[in-house]
Amino acid sequence: MQRASYGLAQVVVRELKARRRLAGAGVTVLAGKGNNGGDGLFAAALLARRGMRTTAILAAADVHPEALAAFTAAGGRTFRLEPGNAEELAVMCAGADVVIDALLGTGARGGLRDDSAELVASLQELRPRLVVACDLPSGVDANTGEVHWPVLDADMTVTFGGIKAGLMTDPGEGCAGRIELVPIGIEEFLRAEGPEVRRMTALDLGSVLPKPGRRAHKYSRGVLGVVAGSPRFAGAAVLSVHAAALAGTGMVRYVGPESAAGLVLAPTPEALWESEDPGRVQAWLLGSGVDGEEQVDRARTAAAAALTADLPVVADAGALSLLPDRCPPHWILTPHAGELATLLGSLPSTGEVAVTRDDVESRPLHFVRQAARETGATVLLKGATTLVASPSGVVFSQSEGTAWMATAGSGDVLAGVLGALVAQSAEAVKEDDGAYARLGLNPEDRWAAVAAVAASVHGRAGVLASADFAGGPLTASAIMAAVPRVIGSLNAEYDRTRP
Ligand SMILES: NC(=O)C1=CN([C@@H]2O[C@H](COP(=O)(O)OP(=O)(O)OC[C@H]3O[C@@H](n4cnc5c(N)ncnc54)[C@H](O)[C@@H]3O)[C@@H](O)[C@H]2O)[C@@H](O)CC1
Ligand SMILES: Nc1ncnc2c1ncn2[C@@H]1O[C@H](COP(=O)(O)OP(=O)(O)O)[C@@H](O)[C@H]1O
């Protein structure tokens, strides 16, 4: 507890310093009855000793006794939260330079209740200058990321020992702000246990991203067959094919109507066009913008051919209704929340119970796992945080992107990037001593890592592209154009720092 509260106090000092509000700063801690409240009070005691004006709102009659004693001994003021005074206390808290949310921690069952709920709801409306959550925002489930409202959105969360799964999964991650990890000596133990939810780092990405060797030729680098677009959604084909070409695949073979092919080939003359059979490919991307009988038939034919030849498939949008009864793990589905709800509704096990988009958005970790388990496929669920689940339950979470990426066509770009990576990685994934094996994953879980790489590259491309416009808005085309730079810089960073 001492290491946790010392780490929390240090971060608060640093943040106040950065905002030039350190001298005589007002600090308010909201303290619940468990250890989380204890951490908050011990941290506030340290801040009081540094000369800050510290106030604690005690949300329970029996808060951590030693922490409370330390806090009052350091000169902190206390107020008790009681029926009827929540709003008044909220107004007082909102004037502080920083509010530390230490109401509930990892031991909480359910969310804030009664007066605490009222206090937090009022504070959420008043928006204090800076909110720092102790370990996790109170009301967020540490294991699932599910949220019991109301929650006080944090500007940053100082979390102890390890980044909880609930901080890497929406909606919890969306309440946590920037996450800062404070080591408390249990890290080795957590590593040995194996993480519940993983995140690929820049170095992980650099280690697995495909790089052509000197003897490479276009066929050895992976050929991607693409059935995308339709007369109605021609742009999806244009974007996914061009994104696949930019993400480094050896060749893209586009299969579709001549009208769409004309549009596809204009910005991507590198692609080849076939109206029906594209010849040999290493992987398929099916479904982005696929609509209408003719193009759906092409996607269905390609899906059947892929299944027979045991080739990897990225199944997006229109292909999500063309899945076999049981997919292999090298079929990667890329639904957004609405599409995942529809997909789950079509499965025999859930057929009777309607799953809505809201359900998926409230419990994405639960539903992405369920979809992977029941389809047998690897499932990538798109969103501000993108989750990827393997059928055995390994989950990756990537959230490198920016909200500017919530724009039409952004998902088609992701599909193209993923298709390109799958076509290039099909061999590397199988190797016993290759880069994917070194991530410590079983062969069937490695496709989830490939998908996580694509999500990360896509997110990073969005951030890089937006930076080109001083942090301004994005088009899908702008995200796509930044993909080679992201891959280039990840490779360069890996070469610079690898062991
Ligand atoms: N190894 C560890 O576990 C460490 C834990 N630490 C801190 O300890 C916290 C976990 O401590 P606790 O297990 O005491 O958990 P909490 O601080 O979440 O408190 C749980 C207590 O609150 C009550 N409670 C549960 N749900 C409630 C609800 N919805 N509304 C009101 N009261 C509720 C319970 O009866 C219990 O007494 C972490 O978040 C972290 O801050 C740190 O000190 C570092 C080490
Ligand atoms: N708020 C957000 N923050 C970051 N990325 C987002 C956000 N919303 C959506 N995205 C990303 O943008 C893409 C949207 O894909 P999708 O919903 O399929 O759109 P479209 O079909 O129009 O291309 C996904 O990769 C998703 O992860």
Ligand SMILES: [K+]
């Ligand atoms: K908390």
